[in-house]
Amino acid sequence: MSLVDELADAEARVEALKRAIRTGPCAEHGHDWQSDGGCNAGCDRAEDGDCGCSVPVNVCTKCGDCDYGDNPAAEDVRLSCRIRRAA
Numbered sequence: 903m904s905l906v907d908e909l910a911d912a913e914a915r916v917e918a919l920k921r922a923i924r925t926g927p928c929a930e931h932g933h934d935w936q937s938d939g940g941c942n943a944g945c946d947r948a949e950d951g952d953c954g955c956s957v958p959v960n961v962c963t964k965c966g967d968c969d970y971g972d973n974p975a976a977e978d979v980r981l982s983c984r985i986r987r988a989a
């Protein structure tokens with residue numbers, strides 16, 4: 903193995919360790935989600951493109967992870983949008 907390969911290997915390991923430390927407590931105890939505003943729901947299948955829905959976005963106070971609107975409240979928004987458009 904060349905030194906360059908060894909360095910790349912070591913760097914990848916450092917990144918993996920950093921990630922493990924950062925998300926460790928969350929992996930064990932769950933994220934501590936805090937509302938961080940909203941973003942476009944991006945409901946697909948809207949005939950006129952953008953339906954203008956917005957969904958809440960949460961950010962974890964511990965690791966800084968973001969759910970990008972992947973949460974139950976957002977699902978509700980998308981569902982009611984679909985129902986409204988189907989009506």
Ligand SMILES: [Zn+2]
Nearest residue numbers: 928933962965
């Ligand atoms: Zn977290």
Ligand SMILES: [Zn+2]
Nearest residue numbers: 945953955983
């Ligand atoms: Zn929508």
